Amino acid sequence: MKDGATGQTRIQRTKIAAITDAALEVFSTNGFKGATVDQIARAASLSKPNLLYYFPSKEAIHSHLLDTLMDTWVAPLREIDPEGEPLDELLTYVRRKLAMSRDMPRESRLFANEILQGADYIGPALSNDLRPLVDEKAAMIARWMEDGRLQPSDPRHLIFSIWSLTQHYADFDVQVRRVLGPGVKDPFPDAETYLITLFTRMLRV
Amino acid sequence: MKDGATGQTRIQRTKIAAITDAALEVFSTNGFKGATVDQIARAASLSKPNLLYYFPSKEAIHSHLLDTLMDTWVAPLREIDPEGEPLDELLTYVRRKLAMSRDMPRESRLFANEILQGADYIGPALSNDLRPLVDEKAAMIARWMEDGRLQPSDPRHLIFSIWSLTQHYADFDVQVRRVLGPGVKDPFPDAETYLITLFTRMLRV
């Protein structure tokens, strides 16, 4: 039975949610080419043909994942408030992005895999959607710097550095833990302290 | 004919070099599971059986690559001089790592792929070889900070941040270029200026 607004039945919603969650797990740990439809189906407790009843192809699942997750992923950047206190806004952004690495490491690794291997699917979105957003926020930061409310530096590379440092703790989690050793149960508290110190010294006037 | 020291003929040296170079290209852009031995063979201008005459398996090529490249990859960290001027030593380290991202992006992506997907092969090396080295260098940096020659901060996360920021420009090169737009032909000069500023403000007493 249809449910007018979304055009999806209850069962469809449930199964599609299970599939996307399973696909997120499998794609993020194996990459697109390394993942198999069978793996995803097993992780979602479905048979392979049953999975392909809900999605036409492996590529379709991957695209669907990237599309629906993209907004969530850049949301914290969008929420930086031009009217707020500059340093607070940027430090909050750092904290939010680090929290996302802690709470959504699979999403982080999914995008990392995609970009690392050429961004074949997500590439256009980077040029058409992400770039204007970065332009806008970089201009805002540049204004803050001109007004003497932040120490001057390249705003675009500042944004890159926040992405790089925060996502590092999700994408390279294995390395971080191996290097810190088994004594460190959770690297994130120290990471947050360090990153806040770093960007405070970088930006505070 | 053997050549006593290495146990390799001239042809073997040439072909193995061609294979490792081709494999670096293919593995770094497709990951281990995404790469095929046919691709590597074609990139090395060899037939598949001929390639498997020099290496017993796909996994053997991958292992060989990671083993031989690991030393090169951590060399700049090893070369930080405990007797040098602290800030100079660390800024030089940043410059060297960024230069490696510019000149050896394939190597960077090879390691990024391996770690991102669980570090199944390289994991033990991280615990047994890299961790002691980081411990040693972190202790050195901590001493510098105690002596008042650097602003204090977590030395291990400082090292992580240098890895993260410099390798970002190799691993996420596609994203960086898409976000900066086609007007920017080479992101590296601005990146170097930004990173030197960042770590100078972070560390200078």
Add this chain to the structure above:
DNA sequence: CTCCGCTTTGACCGATTGGTCAAAATGTCG
């Protein structure tokens, strides 16, 4: 109950995968 549309499945397909093997080609030496 019957009927009908949605859901699930086992069997199967062609293509591609990593890897083998025996034979042929090539190189290297006296």
Add this chain to the structure above:
DNA sequence: CGACATTTTGACCAATCGGTCAAAGCGGAG
């Protein structure tokens, strides 16, 4: 040259890949 080791190749193999299909199972409305 002739003899022997090294190198190269086409044909081939079992396993796995993404995807198809017809048939069976299922739930709810009448």
